[in-house]
Amino acid sequence: MPTGLFPYRFLLALTLPTMPVTGYLIGDNFYTLIVGIVIIGLLDFVVGRDLSNPPAEAMPALEEAPFYRAIVYACAALDLGLIVWGAVVVGGLSPTQALGLALSVGFVTGAQGITFAHELGHKRSKFDQLLAKILLTAVCYGHFFIEHNRGHHVRVATPEDPASARFGEGFYVFYARTLAGSWLHAWRLERERLQRHGFSFFGWHNQMLWFTAVPLVLTAACWLAWGAIAAGFFFVQSWMAFTLLEAVNYVQHYGLSRELEDGAYERVAHSHSWSASETLTNSFLIHLQRHSDHHENPSRRYQALQLYDDGPQLPTGYSGMLPLALVPPLWFAVMNRRLRATLR
Numbered sequence: 606m607p608t609g610l611f612p613y614r615f616l617l618a619l620t621l622p623t624m625p626v627t628g629y630l631i632g633d634n635f636y637t638l639i640v641g642i643v644i645i646g647l648l649d650f651v652v653g654r655d656l657s658n659p660p661a662e663a664m665p666a667l668e669e670a671p672f673y674r675a676i677v678y679a680c681a682a683l684d685l686g687l688i689v690w691g692a693v694v695v696g697g698l699s700p701t702q703a704l705g706l707a708l709s710v711g712f713v714t715g716a717q718g719i720t721f722a723h724e725l726g727h728k729r730s731k732f733d734q735l736l737a738k739i740l741l742t743a744v745c746y747g748h749f750f751i752e753h754n755r756g757h758h759v760r761v762a763t764p765e766d767p768a769s770a771r772f773g774e775g776f777y778v779f780y781a782r783t784l785a786g787s788w789l790h791a792w793r794l795e796r797e798r799l800q801r802h803g804f805s806f807f808g809w810h811n812q813m814l815w816f817t818a819v820p821l822v823l824t825a826a827c828w829l830a831w832g833a834i835a836a837g838f839f840f841v842q843s844w845m846a847f848t849l850l851e852a853v854n855y856v857q858h859y860g861l862s863r864e865l866e867d868g869a870y871e872r873v874a875h876s877h878s879w880s881a882s883e884t885l886t887n888s889f890l891i892h893l894q895r896h897s898d899h900h901e902n903p904s905r906r907y908q909a910l911q912l913y914d915d916g917p918q919l920p921t922g923y924s925g926m927l928p929l930a931l932v933p934p935l936w937f938a939v940m941n942r943r944l945r946a947t948l949r
């Protein structure tokens with residue numbers, strides 16, 4: 606098993622849910638956005654990249670080490686608690702600071718909550734899958750559990766996948782396409798599953814009905830318990846969270862394709878996702894940036910994900926790439942050249 610600081614650097618993930626609380630205490634609820642987007646992005650250049658892989662003989666023990674699962678469970682609990690805390694305190698803030706708190710909590714529940722739900726959702730444990738669904742429902746994006754596992758991983762890097770950005774497609778066009786396409790395809794996948802098992806569409810077995818109803822119940826509960834501002838907070842943090850997710854999706858697969866000359870699709874490989882090696886961001890996001898290996902080995906736990914020298918590499922980590930994606934001309938100037946060099 607890797608020694609030194611390797612296991613302990615993932616403890617940085619535990620600090621992310623504390624950032625909105627810190628911002629609230631110092632009176633600047635945009636603090637999390639400044640740290641998460643600007644400071645961590647700059648520190649990525651200072652700290653540098655981690656290009657190492659665990660040795661093959663250490664992989665079995667590494668995958669089963671309980672330390673790494675404990676971090677996931679702890680962060681999941683913190684993220685859920687953060688949403689409740691935010692709904693409680695937001696009513697006492699000015700409109701501007703209330704917006705800052707909602708965006709900051711959404712930054713955490715998107716960057717971390719959905720990331721941890723993604724990790725848990727790929728596991729066979731029923732408890733892990735249930736926790737993944739809870740985390741996703743808490744940001745009004747429960748259908749991701751269905752669409753990501755049974756849709757995206759099957760259709761990645763093809764025109765049929767709404768979560769794979771096409772060459773020359775700007776983020777805002779992609780965003781509209783993936784929001785609608787992923788949601789509709791999740792309904793289709795769930796309908797097909799219900800038909801295979803002989804379940805009624807309008808019944809408690811339909812997960813999409815649960816994923817639709819529960820966020821509405823949570824919004825109403827926030828309104829009844831803490832007022833309209835709390836309900837608005839819940840909606841805004843959810844929007845921020847799933848928007849951040851789709852921005853990451855945009856970065857992870859932009860322009861890459863599995864289509865062969867005869868129109869068939871080759872098998873999913875590490876060449877069909879962009880990865881990044883920035884140590885700090887990978888520590889906060891439990892190796893989410895090692896996305897190439899995740900698609901080649903979806904069930905592999907985050908601590909064991911590999912970096913491939915011959916896979917597509919982003920010029921920097923997500924903290925630098927996400928702001929770039931929001932300005933399509935700059936994104937195209939950087940990434941189209943990088944894409945052509947990768948495919949050469």
